[in-house]
């Protein structure tokens with residue numbers, strides 16, 4: 603099976619977690635896009651969705667799914683999103699698609715985080731995938747120095763195929779931090795969160811996944827944490 607077929611399988615499996623009559627939290631990225639397309643097939647069952655990015659909001663609306671502002675929503679039962687890496691303990695690196703801050707906010711008010719990922723995302727120790735850190739543009743160099751002091755190798759994210767700096771939905775910039783071997787995800791998350799100028803770090807350890815639907819050649823495996 604191709605990686606895209608595995609993503610589609612887990613996206614389809616995640617529909618089992620949709621709660622009737624509720625507002626669903628929806629993540630960002632190619633796997634989340636497959637989920638949105640599956641959600642569209644059962645859209646009559648849900649009240650609508652809270653989106654973790656402008657791209658996700660646009661895709662939901664294109665399918666005729668109502669998009670709610672998080673400020674108008676008290677609680678979200680289920681949040682469905684992909685990951686760049688996930689450990690057997692449910693900690694994740696996210697933000698390859700640059701939506702880490704809004705993803706973290708929506709996940710923080712959600713009762714259950716359902717991670718959907720192809721099997722290549724499961725790792726014993728995170729860090730092969732450069733850790734995204736969203737920063738205020740004026741603090742970029744100062745934050746980068748502190749990330750270097752933690753042993754990381756930050757690189758400013760550019761727009762694909764261009765020399766222009768990538769700007770997030772929030773007006774932030776992203777430092778992709780290579781060279782880390784993340785043996786204490788919650789500790790590193792806390793440490794990076796404390797750096798002044800950081801908007802959010804793409805480590806989801808203190809609020810990790812509750813369930814991971816992992817796409818493998820033997821079918822969808824369900825990991826619960």
Ligand SMILES: O=C(CO)[C@H](O)[C@H](O)COP(=O)(O)O
Pocket residue numbers: 629630631632633634683684685686695696697698699700701702705
């Ligand atoms: O965190 C994310 C976006 O900010 C995505 O969930 C992550 O990058 C995985 O993406 P994909 O489903 O395309 O592999």
